[in-house]
Amino acid sequence: MTSNSLAEHPDAPHSTTIPTKLMLIDGEFVESASGGWREVTTPARHGVVLARVPDGGAEDVNRAVAAAHRAWKGWRDQHFTARQRALLKIAEALEHRTEELAQVTAADTGNAIRTQARPEASALVDLFRYFGGLAGEIKGVTLPAGSQQLQYTLQEPLGVVGAILPWNSPLMIAGFKIPAALAAGNTVVLKAAEDAPLSILLLAEICAEHLPAGVLNVITGDGSTAGSALVTHPDVAKVSFTGSTEVGRLIAQRAGERLAHVSLELGGKNPSIVFPGQITDSLIDGLLLSTRVSRQGQSCTAGSRLFLHRDVEDEVIERLSARLRGLAVGDPLDEASDIGAVINETQFNSIRTYIDEGIADPDLTVAAGGTPPTDGPLAQGFFHTPTLFTGGNNEFRLAREEIFGPVVVAISWTDVDDVIRMANDSTYGLAAYVWSDDVTQALSTAHRLEAGWIQINQGGGQVVGQSYGGYKDSGTGRELSLEGMIDGFTQTKQINVRL
Numbered sequence: 253m254t255s256n257s258l259a260e261h262p263d264a265p266h267s268t269t270i271p272t273k274l275m276l277i278d279g280e281f282v283e284s285a286s287g288g289w290r291e292v293t294t295p296a297r298h299g300v301v302l303a304r305v306p307d308g309g310a311e312d313v314n315r316a317v318a319a320a321h322r323a324w325k326g327w328r329d330q331h332f333t334a335r336q337r338a339l340l341k342i343a344e345a346l347e348h349r350t351e352e353l354a355q356v357t358a359a360d361t362g363n364a365i366r367t368q369a370r371p372e373a374s375a376l377v378d379l380f381r382y383f384g385g386l387a388g389e390i391k392g393v394t395l396p397a398g399s400q401q402l403q404y405t406l407q408e409p410l411g412v413v414g415a416i417l418p419w420n421s422p423l424m425i426a427g428f429k430i431p432a433a434l435a436a437g438n439t440v441v442l443k444a445a446e447d448a449p450l451s452i453l454l455l456a457e458i459c460a461e462h463l464p465a466g467v468l469n470v471i472t473g474d475g476s477t478a479g480s481a482l483v484t485h486p487d488v489a490k491v492s493f494t495g496s497t498e499v500g501r502l503i504a505q506r507a508g509e510r511l512a513h514v515s516l517e518l519g520g521k522n523p524s525i526v527f528p529g530q531i532t533d534s535l536i537d538g539l540l541l542s543t544r545v546s547r548q549g550q551s552c553t554a555g556s557r558l559f560l561h562r563d564v565e566d567e568v569i570e571r572l573s574a575r576l577r578g579l580a581v582g583d584p585l586d587e588a589s590d591i592g593a594v595i596n597e598t599q600f601n602s603i604r605t606y607i608d609e610g611i612a613d614p615d616l617t618v619a620a621g622g623t624p625p626t627d628g629p630l631a632q633g634f635f636h637t638p639t640l641f642t643g644g645n646n647e648f649r650l651a652r653e654e655i656f657g658p659v660v661v662a663i664s665w666t667d668v669d670d671v672i673r674m675a676n677d678s679t680y681g682l683a684a685y686v687w688s689d690d691v692t693q694a695l696s697t698a699h700r701l702e703a704g705w706i707q708i709n710q711g712g713g714q715v716v717g718q719s720y721g722g723y724k725d726s727g728t729g730r731e732l733s734l735e736g737m738i739d740g741f742t743q744t745k746q747i748n749v750r751l
């Protein structure tokens with residue numbers, strides 16, 4: 253089997269040989285049927301190519317789906333402990349290679365190793381362990397239907413799951429999908445994001461050592477070819493998609509035409525509401541985490557609309573800006589970096605447009621950050637500094653659109669009903685944050701917010717076992733939990749027997 257680990261330092265600019273990585277189809281590491289390749293570059297240094305990956309297309313997807321379909325019955329019909337054993341072995345193997353997975357993630361996504369890439373790799377391990385452990389909990393129920401009847405349900409797997417990943421935290425999101433689908437007895441064809449396939453190909457290599465051929469297949473390639481072929485394939489029973497709302501809508505239409513199951517984890521423009529009270533260090537720490545600036549703001553759950561009560565606005569802005577200015581933006585592979593690089597030039601320029609618009613707006617003030625550096629080491633890659641605008645209102649484009657960059661807009665408020673109205677005045681409804689010492693106030697606010705995930709007095713990322721998914725344009729379906737696995741990756745069969 254060809255190795256998919258990056259043998260040499262992935263960011264070596266002097267490297268003359270560009271490593272070649274392969275897709276996993278039917279237990280084999282293969283090139284694309286077309287023979288085409290895509291170059292994967294690092295966002296941290298212009299022009300540095302990390303590796304070449306196959307430019308997979310419809311023919312590769314067809315082969316992968318056929319392999320997954322063939323493998324399905326054997327995988328499904330085993331005792332659950334066999335699937336559990338395999339997933340737990342994978343968790344063990346992943347744990348041994350966490351550092352390598354983190355390094356590869358830092359190199360191709362630009363996510364800083366200490367603050368992002370390593371935690372993502374650890375989350376992946378936890379997710380394999382969690383869903384592996386739950387394989388026996390995918391149970392039906394028996395109805396007390398009297399002595400003459402046996403009426404029970406089975407939770408059966410759907411078949412081949414087509415999973416489509418974004419680039420922002422590929423390992424963690426692969427962990428939301430692969431182990432849950434496999435534990436429930438499905439097989440998987442997964443398409444990696446164009447810009448961040450390397451950690452996913454390494455994950456494929458580790459998984460392949462513990463899974464029968466065809467149970468997990470991993471494709472690299474373009475969304476409009478490989479992704480589209482997966483969504484429209486008649487043998488793909490479910491499409492599990494994480495990405496933008498725009499593409500999610502298209503996928504829902506396409507998969508809906510053939511009545512395939514679909515779950516969508518999409519974008520967000522998440523409110524973070526600070527009530528009056530004491531401004532502690534822990535509040536500022538929590539706010540900093542919730543802004544996801546340490547992930548370059550490239551997080552669907554970033555608290556990017558910061559609603560500050562007028563009584564505490566000045567103090568929060570002053571202390572939060574000081575913390576933002578103190579964060580180290582730099583080489584994602586450097587332990588000292590708090591923040592890495594944004595994924596590519598398109599995203600870099602798009603974020604820049606929002607920042608320029610904010611700077612040009614006479615109502616807005618830059619409390620931290622601003623335009624990206626134009627000289628020095630940071631100018632050699634796609635680096636933005638974390639930026640906080642104050643004086644915003646909820647109607648501004650900066651407060652309405654998902655920037656997917658390290659940009660936060662602070663909006664002042666005085667009336668609770670008004671702030672909840674503004675928080676809910678968004679097409680998105682993924683996450684929200686409430687900061688208050690008054691438990692009743694915090695909970696009643698949480699209950700009134702239109703979002704799938706609300707955190708009170710904390711700002712961290714998703715945790716294993718929680719229910720995760722969006723309201724409104726942020727998507728449909730839930731991942732990460734036992735219930736999400738059963739709802740998302742099984743269907744119910746009712747059996748009624750006359751005794």
Ligand code: NAD
Nearest residue numbers: 417418419444445475479480495496499517518519520552
């Ligand atoms: P994207 O929608 O551009 O791409 C996501 C994936 O879809 C990629 O693998 C891409 O190749 C594929 N794709 C594109 N067009 C396709 C098509 N026509 N058919 C099938 N597949 C297609 O998103 P992105 O830019 O990679 O990621 C950023 C977006 O993802 C943001 O909007 C972010 O909020 C969202 N996101 C959401 C969550 C969540 O859990 N809700 C998590 C991470 C990212």
